[in-house]
Amino acid sequence: MIARIATEGQYELTESDAEALNELDNQAVGACDSGDEEQFKTAFKALIDFVRENGQPVAEDRLEPSDVILPPADVSFEEAKAEFSGEGLIPG
Amino acid sequence: MPGLSGRMSTVIKAKISKLLDRAEDPAETLEYSYQKQIELLQNVKKGIADVVTSKKRLQLQEQKLRDQVVKLDTQARQALAAGNEDLARVALERKNVAQTELQSLDSQIAQLEQQQQQMTESEQKLRAKIEQFRSKKEVIKAQYSAAEAQVRISEAATGVGEEMADVGLAMQRALDKTENMKARADAVQELEAAGTFEDLTALGSGDDDIDRQLKQLSSSSEVESELAKMKAELGSGSPSSAGELGAGAPAGEPAQAEQAGPSQGQAP
Numbered sequence: 001m002i003a004r005i006a007t008e009g010q011y012e013l014t015e016s017d018a019e020a021l022n023e024l025d026n027q028a029v030g031a032c033d034s035g036d037e038e039q040f041k042t043a044f045k046a047l048i049d050f051v052r053e054n055g056q057p058v059a060e061d062r063l064e065p066s067d068v069i070l071p072p073a074d075v076s077f078e079e080a081k082a083e084f085s086g087e088g089l090i091p092g
Numbered sequence: 093m094p095g096l097s098g099r100m101s102t103v104i105k106a107k108i109s110k111l112l113d114r115a116e117d118p119a120e121t122l123e124y125s126y127q128k129q130i131e132l133l134q135n136v137k138k139g140i141a142d143v144v145t146s147k148k149r150l151q152l153q154e155q156k157l158r159d160q161v162v163k164l165d166t167q168a169r170q171a172l173a174a175g176n177e178d179l180a181r182v183a184l185e186r187k188n189v190a191q192t193e194l195q196s197l198d199s200q201i202a203q204l205e206q207q208q209q210q211m212t213e214s215e216q217k218l219r220a221k222i223e224q225f226r227s228k229k230e231v232i233k234a235q236y237s238a239a240e241a242q243v244r245i246s247e248a249a250t251g252v253g254e255e256m257a258d259v260g261l262a263m264q265r266a267l268d269k270t271e272n273m274k275a276r277a278d279a280v281q282e283l284e285a286a287g288t289f290e291d292l293t294a295l296g297s298g299d300d301d302i303d304r305q306l307k308q309l310s311s312s313s314e315v316e317s318e319l320a321k322m323k324a325e326l327g328s329g330s331p332s333s334a335g336e337l338g339a340g341a342p343a344g345e346p347a348q349a350e351q352a353g354p355s356q357g358q359a360p
Contacts, residue, residue: 006262044096068100071100
């Protein structure tokens with residue numbers, strides 16, 4: 001599968017990585033839901049680090065859509081909350 | 093997928109399909125999205141130029157603040173040499189605030205630098221994808237039936253559309269940050285010109301009262317220790333150097349800490 005970290009680029013991951021990714025994503029969302037900023041930061045960092053460490057950067061001349069797109073690594077807690085419930089990072 | 097990544101993916105895909113809905117004929121879709129890509133690439137270039145301009149402006153303000161620190165230090169010395177300890181304390185307090193502000197400006201400029209770097213990389217990546225799209229669209233137009241072409245187009249356009257959305261987001265974030273910094277730097281500039289430099293502590297973003305009090309405590313103890321150091325220097329230093337320092341501020345009319353120096357021009 002291909003995951004994109006917004007503003008950073010695409011990474012190719014294996015199918016088993018996808019499951020781990022989903023689990024980490026759920027943790028980040030859970031922390032976001034319960035309003036725990038510290039926990040969110042930890043969980044989201046783990047999510048981004050996981051993709052960076054386990055993924056292979058996708059070549060620049062490959063033209064493929066991503067399966068998932070993650071918010072930028074420097075996303076704030078406020079933005080993440082909005083992303084999850086409201087307009088999202090990309091308005092319009 | 094309901095998570096953060098799921099939400100983000102959905103939003104971006106929706107944006108891309110909206111972009112593609114405009115044209116019905118596959119060849120037209122291809123040309124339309126290619127044209128959009130080229131447009132965005134131009135915008136990215138412009139965006140990078142904007143970030144560079146803002147960075148330069150902040151660097152200029154940083155330099156002014158640096159000058160201000162030196163000036164306030166000199167003024168404190170002059171005031172102390174003239175025996176006006178209260179005035180020296182005021183000058184040192186202001187110097188302290190200016191130094192704190194300088195540090196945050198420093199880190200903001202570093203952040204901006206990093207963003208500029210990232211945007212330049214993104215631009216290169218987008219350029220490569222657009223190039224790829226350009227050759228792919230000719231192949232699609234030449235080789236596929238209308239129905240099949242539609243599928244290939246949507247794939248290719250989503251791939252490059254995602255890159256576009258991504259660069260757009262990076263650019264928006266960089267420019268937002270720049271705007272914030274500019275507003276802050278302008279506020280600093282205004283306060284400084286108005287001679288109410290000590291109120292700057294109120295500008296600290298996200299500081300609550302306790303933070304501010306703590307900051308004040310540390311800054312006042314810093315001021316006191318700096319004052320003591322200065323006194324010791326003046327006391328033990330050669331009389332000629334003390335006289336020299338005092339020359340600019342006669343006893344009756346000590347250094348004018350509130351005066352906005354000649355370098356305080358308006359923002360261009």
